[in-house]
Amino acid sequence: xxxxxxxxxxxxxxxxxxxxxxxxxxxxxxxxxxxxxxxxxxxxxxxxxxxxxxxxxxxxxxxxxxxxxxxxxxxxxxxxxxxxxxxxxxxxxxxxxxxxxxxxxxxxxxxxxxxxxxxxxxxxxxxxxxxxxxxxxxxxxxxxxxxxxxxxxxxxxxxxxxxxxxxxxxxxxxxxxxxxxxxxxxxxxxxxxxxxxxxxxxxxxxxxxxxxxxxxxxxxxxxxxxxxxxxxxxxxxxxxxxxxxxxxxxxxxxxxxxxxxxxxxxxxxxxxxxxxxxxxxxxxxxxxxxxxxxxxxxxxxxxxxxxxxxxxxxxxxxxxxxxxxxxxxxxxxxxxxxxxxxxxxxxxxxxxxxxxxxxxxxxxxxxxxxxxxxxxxxxxxxxxxxxxxxxxxxxxxxxxxxxxxxxxxxxxxxxxxxxxxxxxxxxxxxxxxxxxxxxxxxxxxxxxxxxxxxxxxxxxxxxxxxxxxxxxxxxxxxxxxxxxxxxxxxxxxxxxxxxxxxxxxxxxxxxxxxxxxxxxxxxxxxxxxxxxxxxxxxxxxxxxxxxxxxxxxxxxxxxxxxxxxxxxxxxxxxxxxxxxxxxxxxxxxxxxxxxxxxxxx
Amino acid sequence: xxxxxxxxxxxxxxxxxxxxxxxxxxxxxxxxxxxxxxxxxxxxxxxxxxxxxxxxxxxxxxxxxxxxxxxxxxxxxxxxxxxxxxxxxxxxxxxxxxxxxxxxxxxxxxxxxxxxxxxxxxxxxxxxxxxxxxxxxxxx
Numbered sequence: 068x069x070x071x072x073x074x075x076x077x078x079x080x081x082x083x084x085x086x087x088x089x090x091x092x093x094x095x096x097x098x099x100x101x102x103x104x105x106x107x108x109x110x111x112x113x114x115x116x117x118x119x120x121x122x123x124x125x126x127x128x129x130x131x132x133x134x135x136x137x138x139x140x141x142x143x144x145x146x147x148x149x150x151x152x153x154x155x156x157x158x159x160x161x162x163x164x165x166x167x168x169x170x171x172x173x174x175x176x177x178x179x180x181x182x183x184x185x186x187x188x189x190x191x192x193x194x195x196x197x198x199x200x201x202x203x204x205x206x207x208x209x210x211x212x213x214x215x216x217x218x219x220x221x222x223x224x225x226x227x228x229x230x231x232x233x234x235x236x237x238x239x240x241x242x243x244x245x246x247x248x249x250x251x252x253x254x255x256x257x258x259x260x261x262x263x264x265x266x267x268x269x270x271x272x273x274x275x276x277x278x279x280x281x282x283x284x285x286x287x288x289x290x291x292x293x294x295x296x297x298x299x300x301x302x303x304x305x306x307x308x309x310x311x312x313x314x315x316x317x318x319x320x321x322x323x324x325x326x327x328x329x330x331x332x333x334x335x336x337x338x339x340x341x342x343x344x345x346x347x348x349x350x351x352x353x354x355x356x357x358x359x360x361x362x363x364x365x366x367x368x369x370x371x372x373x374x375x376x377x378x379x380x381x382x383x384x385x386x387x388x389x390x391x392x393x394x395x396x397x398x399x400x401x402x403x404x405x406x407x408x409x410x411x412x413x414x415x416x417x418x419x420x421x422x423x424x425x426x427x428x429x430x431x432x433x434x435x436x437x438x439x440x441x442x443x444x445x446x447x448x449x450x451x452x453x454x455x456x457x458x459x460x461x462x463x464x465x466x467x468x469x470x471x472x473x474x475x476x477x478x479x480x481x482x483x484x485x486x487x488x489x490x491x492x493x494x495x496x497x498x499x500x501x502x503x504x505x506x507x508x509x510x511x512x513x514x515x516x517x518x519x520x521x522x523x524x525x526x527x528x529x530x531x532x533x534x535x536x537x538x539x540x541x542x543x544x545x546x547x548x549x550x551x552x553x554x555x556x557x558x559x560x561x562x563x564x565x566x567x568x569x570x571x572x573x574x575x576x577x578x579x580x581x582x583x584x585x586x587x588x589x590x591x592x593x594x595x596x597x598x599x600x601x602x603x604x605x606x607x608x609x610x611x612x613x614x615x616x617x618x619x620x621x622x623x624x625x626x627x628x629x630x631x632x633x634x635x636x637x638x639x640x641x642x643x644x645x646x647x648x649x650x651x652x653x654x655x656x657x658x659x660x661x662x663x664x665x666x667x668x
Numbered sequence: 669x670x671x672x673x674x675x676x677x678x679x680x681x682x683x684x685x686x687x688x689x690x691x692x693x694x695x696x697x698x699x700x701x702x703x704x705x706x707x708x709x710x711x712x713x714x715x716x717x718x719x720x721x722x723x724x725x726x727x728x729x730x731x732x733x734x735x736x737x738x739x740x741x742x743x744x745x746x747x748x749x750x751x752x753x754x755x756x757x758x759x760x761x762x763x764x765x766x767x768x769x770x771x772x773x774x775x776x777x778x779x780x781x782x783x784x785x786x787x788x789x790x791x792x793x794x795x796x797x798x799x800x801x802x803x804x805x806x807x808x
Contacts, residue, residue, distance in 0.1 A: 070696075135696055136686070136696045137683060137686040137687065137690060137696060137788070139683075164682075171697065171699075214711070246708065246709060247709040248709065273697070273699045274697070275693070275695035275696070275697045275700070276695060276696040276697065277695055277696075278696070281690055281694045281695075284690075285687075285690055285691075292790075298790050348713060348714070349713075349714045349716075350679045351679055351680055351707070351714065352679035352680055352681035353681070354681065354682055355681055355682065355683055355686060356679075356681050357681065357683070357790035359679035359681065359790075359791070361679075363709075363713065363714055365713065370713065372709075
């Protein structure tokens with residue numbers, strides 16, 4: 068017996084049909100869980116050219132094999148879909164307790180398709196799966212939605228994924244929220260739920276999760292937890308949380324300021340970790356997590372679990388806001404409206420620069436944070452100037468100009484690290500399957516904050532490939548980003564929860580396979596090398612202060628690094644995985660045949 | 669013997685509950701843990717609450733089959749005698765008696781002296797305090 072139930076719940080919102088389907092064991096052996104398994108389920112007989120906001124698009128919820136067990140930080144829930152913001156494959160994961168809750172229902176995954184004829188929510192427990200009306204929650208923020216839904220279900224312990232007005236109004240950077248302050252932030256998955264008239268998913272589980280040998284499991288996990296810093300009371304992720312990165316980013320000159328015009332922020336100290344630690348009321352952990360990164364903070368005007376570094380960077384420095392109280396307000400407002408703080412902050416920063424440069428007057432300038440806070444609600448309801456902002460940076464630049472400083476990749480607004488301060492990050496951004504994202508690899512840890520020279524592409528392609536493969540294995544086999552785990556340990560944890568032998572070579576292969584699988588999706592959807600590009604500003608404009616001061620990050624050097632990257636991945640010069648590579652990775656023949664057909668057609 | 673919780677340190681990871689169900693029931697399932705934990709956001713911030721066996725002996729008195737006794741340190745359930753009437757669950761003021769295999773009830777036995785919840789808590793929330801059963805403060 069092991070922790071894999073082998074079952075997924077299939078839900079067609081159009082026909083209101085729900086059924087239990089088997090998950091092939093082969094899919095676990097190849098793609099393990101969470102990100103990987105979710106991607107595989109999405110891609111089964113899925114036409115990749117599907118309009119992301121059509122009923123035919125799918126949402127896959129997927130847990131890791133370790134979810135619900137005693138392994139630390141292992142219960143995140145992935146959601147995988149085709150993004151309305153980038154048109155790429157897009158997956159994200161949410162912490163809190165909902166991943167474990169889904170596992171305890173006896174389903175490893177849920178596949179949702181179709182469109183409900185009225186605003187609805189999906190209820191799942193081990194005995195039933197029902198599509199229920201939710202029209203009374205129309206236009207309601209995610210905080211109140213959760214409270215009211217618990218009453219509607221009649222169970223305070225139910226865990227919920229919900230969208231706010233932004234998702235209902237199909238804002239392409241709307242997110243999905245859980246337990247108030249945990250988000251699946253990026254890529255507009257909230258809009259996909261909105262397009263399906265799916266306001267929320269309520270989950271309650273109570274089934275046992277088994278492992279092959281419980282004594283062995285407890286023994287091995289005890290040993291592993293005691294190493295690697297995840298139970299260390301001095302771990303900065305526990306003591307400060309991600310705001311500890313503000314000082315580091317400022318010092319390295321890569322804190323995106325005023326829409327990436329600068330890499331240092333004159334008011335950085337006012338929004339540093341110390342400031343947020345002072346207003347902290349509680350620490351909060353996700354299910355089974357020994358670390359506890361969550362900070363519940365409260366100011367006179369707002370409360371939130373956060374703000375995380377990305378929010379401080381994009382809704383602080385990037386819009387010229389040095390007021391911590393207003394960052395907390397920005398964060399809480401976005402959470403309640405169901406909007407990604409990174410894309411919201413990034414888009415508003417772009418509008419501010421457009422206004423200041425006189426290219427298009429959006430009526431908002433850097434430092435006008437109260438104005439920005441008002442704009443958030445207008446975005447979520449697509450009212451007034453919010454209707455423009457709701458397009459996102461890319462579409463807005465195509466409509467109004469400013470393309471060279473539209474800080475996005477494949478449509479996804481860049482997170483809180485200017486790659487001019489750590490060049491490997493540029494390769495990571497350009498090649499991340501879901502667009503401008505910092506989660507596929509974090510070379511900055513080795514460059515600006517490590518031993519490697521940050522201002523060169525030399526050896527960075529290899530580094531990024533290695534890190535991406537490791538991240539994709541980690542996010543599929545199943546632990547959180549904040550556990551700096553090695554392949555050996557990850558494999559050992561998989562052995563004691565699932566079974567079999569998982570040496571480091573096999574673990575690394577899992578990561579590489581899933582990275583290639585997502586690239587196959589994107590290539591079939593029409594993406595090639597031409598889309599793996601950085602905003603022009605990064606090549607053409609030189610930062611005038613901080614560590615990267617005066618250093619040019621030339622485009623030809625970037626292109627050369629991309630050649631190296633593709634070669635490292637055994638992809639062709641257009642960035643398409645070769646058939647030989649896919650076969651070597653044991654990707655199933657059925658998928659390779661579909662891919663071949665798309666390449667030829 | 670009694671558990672003591674310093675809830676100001678609790679982060680709500682529920683490892684205590686997982687260790688409890690793993691040690692006693694050989695599965696991972698917080699629903700089968702012999703202690704209750706709530707750590708969630710409500711309107712007024714984080715609501716934290718824990719419930720554990722306070723050795724009040726009300727279950728022992730309520731059991732019509734005489735299936736529950738104590739050894740002066742912890743409560744003992746005789747599974748042969750337990751009929752699954754759940755009178756104990758009804759009366760338990762802390763609501764920490766749960767139903768296990770074949771409908772038999774489960775009550776905290778302090779892991780017979782070395783509670784696994786204490787061992788697994790990463791933040792040092794739980795500790796032991798020595799008290800005589802059905803004695804003084806425990807019943808309050």
